[in-house]
Amino acid sequence: MEADRQPTARIGEGSDFEGASAPGLPAGEVVEIKVRDGASTAQDEQARCRARGAALYKKLPHGPHGMDRSAVARNQRVRMYGAMIESVAGKGYAKTSVADVIALAGVSRRAFYEHFANKEACVIATHNIAARRTSKAMLHGWESERGWANRLHAACRAMLTDIESHPKSSHLVMVDVLGLGRKAYDCVRAYNALFERSLVTGFVLSPDGAMCSPVAPRAIVGGVRHVLSARIDTTRWKRIPGLTDELLDWIACCRTPAVERLGGLPQQPPLPREQLGHPPRFLTGDSRRACAMRAIIDLTLEHGFEELTDPQVAHRAGMTTEAFHKQFRTKEQALLAVVEEFCAELRSAVVRAASQGSSWTEGVRLGMAAYIDCIARHPGVSRVAFVELFGVGAGAANHQASVSEAFTDFLADSGATPQRAPTVALEALTGALWAVVGSSVASGRLRFLPATLDHLTFTVLAPYTGPRAAIEAIEEAAGKTGARTIGGARGAAASRSPAQQPSPPSPPLRSLVREHAPEPDLLEDEVELGEGVPESA
Numbered sequence: 001m002e003a004d005r006q007p008t009a010r011i012g013e014g015s016d017f018e019g020a021s022a023p024g025l026p027a028g029e030v031v032e033i034k035v036r037d038g039a040s041t042a043q044d045e046q047a048r049c050r051a052r053g054a055a056l057y058k059k060l061p062h063g064p065h066g067m068d069r070s071a072v073a074r075n076q077r078v079r080m081y082g083a084m085i086e087s088v089a090g091k092g093y094a095k096t097s098v099a100d101v102i103a104l105a106g107v108s109r110r111a112f113y114e115h116f117a118n119k120e121a122c123v124i125a126t127h128n129i130a131a132r133r134t135s136k137a138m139l140h141g142w143e144s145e146r147g148w149a150n151r152l153h154a155a156c157r158a159m160l161t162d163i164e165s166h167p168k169s170s171h172l173v174m175v176d177v178l179g180l181g182r183k184a185y186d187c188v189r190a191y192n193a194l195f196e197r198s199l200v201t202g203f204v205l206s207p208d209g210a211m212c213s214p215v216a217p218r219a220i221v222g223g224v225r226h227v228l229s230a231r232i233d234t235t236r237w238k239r240i241p242g243l244t245d246e247l248l249d250w251i252a253c254c255r256t257p258a259v260e261r262l263g264g265l266p267q268q269p270p271l272p273r274e275q276l277g278h279p280p281r282f283l284t285g286d287s288r289r290a291c292a293m294r295a296i297i298d299l300t301l302e303h304g305f306e307e308l309t310d311p312q313v314a315h316r317a318g319m320t321t322e323a324f325h326k327q328f329r330t331k332e333q334a335l336l337a338v339v340e341e342f343c344a345e346l347r348s349a350v351v352r353a354a355s356q357g358s359s360w361t362e363g364v365r366l367g368m369a370a371y372i373d374c375i376a377r378h379p380g381v382s383r384v385a386f387v388e389l390f391g392v393g394a395g396a397a398n399h400q401a402s403v404s405e406a407f408t409d410f411l412a413d414s415g416a417t418p419q420r421a422p423t424v425a426l427e428a429l430t431g432a433l434w435a436v437v438g439s440s441v442a443s444g445r446l447r448f449l450p451a452t453l454d455h456l457t458f459t460v461l462a463p464y465t466g467p468r469a470a471i472e473a474i475e476e477a478a479g480k481t482g483a484r485t486i487g488g489a490r491g492a493a494a495s496r497s498p499a500q501q502p503s504p505p506s507p508p509l510r511s512l513v514r515e516h517a518p519e520p521d522l523l524e525d526e527v528e529l530g531e532g533v534p535e536s537a
Contacts, residue, residue, distance in 0.1 A: 077115050079105040081126045089168040093123060093179035094394065120180060124187060127177050130169040131191045135198065137162035148206050155202070156251075157244040163228060164240040174229045178394050181306050185390040185442070188225075192435060195221045203255065213262065213455045215436045216254040222435020223250070223428030226401060230427055243424060250421035250428050254459065256467035261475070262454050280378050282341040289327050291317040293341070296334045301380055305335060305391030332392050339385045339399055342378070346406035349374045354410060361465065361473035364411075365457045371407045372456070375437060376449045386438040404433035411460070418463040425463040432459055454478070 083104035087096040098119050102112050116122040141158025145151045163170045173191065178184045196217040203212055213219075224247060231237050283294050295317035299308050310331050314324035328334035353370035357363030375382045385403045389396050408430045418425035436456060440449045454474050461470035 226431025
C-alpha cells in the first residue's frame with residue numbers, strides 16, 4: 001500500500017555531506033532515515049527528535065542486513081558524528097553528554113565506547129571529519145575548472161560555500177571546539193595545517209612562477225580562518241561566499257617575484273638565551289596582584305591550566321585563597337588578566353617604536369620589530385597568551401586574537417586604508433600574525449622569531465602599498481637602520497648552495513589532501529558519507 005509507506009530521507013540529504021551513499025553497501029543502495037508520519041521534511045522531523053531526545057536515525061535491523069562488520073561500524077560512527085554536531089548545536093559542548101549523543105545517534109552506550117574513549121574523542125573526530133569535508137570541497141572546486149587562476153577562484157569559492165552551507169559543523173569547528181580547553185589549540189593547528197599544505201601545492205602549480213614569502217601559507221590560512229570566525233555568529237555568515245574575490249585579492253598580495261629579495265628563513269643568529277626570560281613590566285613588583293599573576297603563569301607552564309585549583313595558585317603566590325579571590329574571582333579571570341596586561345604592554349611597545357619612523361611604512365617595520373622582540377624575550381608569558389589561553393575553554397574565544405590585535409590595532413589607529421582587499425585585510429592580518437607567531441611560540445623556537453621580521457612586515461605592508469612597493473619600503477627602512485634584509489642582499493636566494501636550495505615541489509594537490517588525514521582511522525568513505533544529519537534551518 002503506497003499510501004501507508006513512511007517517507008524516507010537519505011543520510012546526507014540537506015546535511016553537511018550531501019548526496020553520499022553508505023559505505024559497504026551495494027552500488028546505488030543508501031542508508032535511509034525514516035521520517036515519522038506527519039513530518040513533511042527530514043528537517044521537521046529532526047527538530048522534533050532534538051526536542052524530545054529521540055533518535056535521529058533508524059537503528060540497523062538485527063540479524064542479516066547485507067552489511068559486513070566494517071560497514072556497520074562506519075555507519076555507527078557517521079551517526080555519532082551527526083549526533084554530536086546536533087547536540088553541540090543545540091546545547092553547547094559543555095552541556096552535551098555521551099547520553100545525548102547515543103540517544104540522537106540511535107546506538108548503544110557499548111557501541112559508543114567501542115569507537116571513542118570519551119565525549120572529547122568523539123568531538124575531535126567529528127571536527128576532523130568536518131575539516132576533511134571542506135578540504136574535499138575545495139579540491140573538487142579546483143578540479144572543476146581549467147587554468148590556474150580559474151582553478152584557484154573555484155577552489156576558494158567552493159571552500160567558502162561549503163562552510164556557509166553547513167553552519168552547525170562550521171560552528172563546531174571554529175567556535176565550539178574551544179570548549180575542549182588546551183586540546184583545542186591542537187585542533188586549530190591540525191585544521192590549519194591541512195589547508196596550508198594544499199595552498200603550498202597550489203602555489204607550486206602556478207604558471208607565472210611568482211614566489212610567496214616562506215610564512216605566507218601559514219599566514220594566509222590563519223587570516224582566512226579569522227575572517228570566517230569573525231562572521232560565524234553574525235548576520236554576515238550567509239554572505240561568506242561573496243568574500244571570494246576579496247580574499248583572493250588579499251592572497252595575491254603575498255605573491256610577487258620581488259619577494260625573492262627578502263631571501264629565506266632564517267638568515268640571522270637567534271637571540272642569545274640570556275636575553276630571554278626576563279619578566280615583562282606588569283609582573284615586576286611585590287603587589288599581591290603581580291604575585292598572583294606570576295604564580296598562575298608558573299603553574300600553568302608546569303602543570304597545565306586545566307589541572308590547577310585556586311588554592312594551588314594562592315599557595316604558590318604566598319597568600320590565602322581568600323586573599324587571592326580579592327584580586328581575582330577565579331583562576332580563569334587571573335589568566336585572562338595576564339593576557340590583557342601582556343597585550344597592553346605589547347601595544348605600548350608597538351606604538352612607541354612606530355612613532356620613531358620617518359614614514360608610515362618605516363613605522364610599520366619598527367613597530368613589527370618591537371612586537372616580535374617583546375614576544376621573543378618573554379617566552380613563558382607568550383606561551384600563555386598564544387597557547388595555554390585555550391585552557392580557559394569557551395571563555396577564550398573573545399581573547400584569542402587579542403595578542404595579535406596588539407599590533408593590528410596600531411594599523412587601524414594609524415588611519416591607513418588598504419589598497420587591496422579593504423573589506424577583509426585588517427581582520428586577515430590579525431589572524432595571519434596569530435598563526436605565524438603562535439606557531440613559533442608553540443614549537444619553542446621563539447629565539448628565531450626575529451628572523452621573520454621582514455617577511456612579517458611584507459605580509460602587513462603588501463595590502464596597503466602593493467607587494468613590490470612593500471619590498472622597496474622594507475629595503476629602504478633596513479638601509480636606514482643599518483640592518484640588512486633577511487636574505488642579506490638582493491639575489492641572496494639565487495646564490496644559495498645546492499644544499500640550501502628549497503625542497504622539491506610537493507606532491508599533486510589531490511595526493512596532499514588525501515595524505516594529510518587528521519586521524520589514521522578515519523576512512524575516506526566516511527568523509528563522503530559525512531555527518532549524515534539533515535541540518536535544520
